[in-house]
Amino acid sequence: MAEPFKNLINAEVVRLMRHHLQRAWPGFDGARFAALAGHGLESMELKARAQHLCAALEATLPADFAAAADVIEASLAPTPGDEALPALRAGEHGLAGWAVWPLAEFVARRGLAAPERALQVLHAITQRFTAEWALRPFIVAHPVLAFETLHRWSRDPSPHVRRLASEGSRPRLPWGMQLKGLIADPSPTLPLLAALQDDESEYVRRSVANHLNDIAKDHPALVAEWLETHLPEATAERRALLRHASRTLIKRGDARVLKAWGLGRRFAGEATLAVSPKRVVLGGAVELRLTLHSTAKRTQKLAIDYAVHHVKADGRASAKVFKGWVLELAPGQTRELIKRHSMRPVTTRRYHAGRHVVDLRINGEVRAEAAFDLKL
Incomplete structure (x- = not known):
């Protein structure tokens, strides 16, 4: 152990x-x-x-x-x-x-x-x-000094210091106090992110991606505009950063973000989803088996995610979206995709017995669903 x-x-x-x-x-x-x-x-x-x-x-x-x-x-x-x-x-x-x-x-x-x-x-x-x-209490108590310092740190020789300029000012940093002022208005951090999004360190760029993803949860249009501005002619490194920054909005099916990534078209074809086994004990796993058949006359670029509707204590369900696949489907092509989804206990979620629906989302649109029963 x-x-x-x-x-x-x-x-x-x-x-x-x-x-x-x-x-x-x-x-x-x-x-x-x-x-x-x-x-x-x-x-x-x-x-x-x-x-x-x-x-x-x-x-x-x-x-x-x-x-x-x-x-x-x-x-x-x-x-x-x-x-x-x-x-x-x-x-x-x-x-x-x-x-x-x-x-x-x-x-x-x-x-x-x-x-x-x-x-x-x-x-x-x-x-x-x-x-x-x-760092976060200083951003709240001394914002002018803090941001003057962060702008200086964004040019520091140390990647750890440059990363702090982005990571420390994230509006919704895990384990950190929420910066409610920046949740309401993230504009003070945007010049920092612009300066750091092409940093030579992947470690720094990953922080910028997570920071933008934080902003996306409250200001999706701002991040969609960021993509429309910074994605065209982007380097491979910047594209990877922006893809990671887009993950929440892609899962939500945000139309502008999907369009920016060339994923805005509705899937033309048929999709079926099967889940097995139909009954699973907590700690086990289910297999998701997806079959796609294209009826389009040209290749389709697809972002495929799935949501598990977890049963809550009061019997209602709460959907959690999980990353699936990004692929291209040729005209008339049929393709089968398989993914294992674990129902192992985690500290961030409490499971309850009952029927769990799984829905399949292609380019942001729900196209198929299946279900399984969870036993504790």
């Missing part, structure tokens, strides 16, 4: 934080930090562990934020260059990886009154872990 994700912040991380913070500041009360940080740690989930260690830092780092910022920066490992952040770990060389999350949380809590110095620390932190969650 895989190691629980929460164990990424553990007693060894506490030991290394104590060691390097004491190295950076001999006055650091390492014994007290270790006692506070270790108390009850094993019973907590991952995010709670980061917040718990942050509280221990608040009790032991200097009360003066500038002094605390100096200690934090001195405790960090050397910058890793282009190495992927998820691979970084704290060690004898200094703090990096998951040990840095509590430090970023500390900056977010204690640095709002000294935003210039706090943003300097986040610039250093994001090259050893990520400061995407810690």
